[in-house]
Amino acid sequence: MSRSQRLLDLIQILRRHRYPIAGALLAAELKISLRTLYRDIVSLQEQGAHIEGEAGLGYVLRSGYMLPPTDRI
Known part of the structure; x- marks a missing residue:
């Protein structure tokens, strides 16, 4: 898995949780x-x-964090 994909996956995991999640679980x-x-x-x-x-x-x-737009077209 590429680093950029991993960072996106991390954001998505954090979005699913309303309360703090332990680093070990992440x-x-x-x-x-x-x-x-x-x-x-x-x-x-x-x-x-x-x-x-x-x-x-x-x-x-x-809550409310949105990913910034990419420069790709």
Whole structure:
């Protein structure tokens, strides 16, 4: 799976959950290491995703977040 696909999948998983979900569960669902998950969370946050939480507590995507449009035509 490509990194971009994995990031999109992570956003979709977070959208399904209204309450924080543990990083270990997210990593298991994506079949990645916890370390990779933490890097992906930071990457998405830097790109403007409103992901709240931290290691050990869980993560949640604030409601109303929309993916920005791509530049592809």
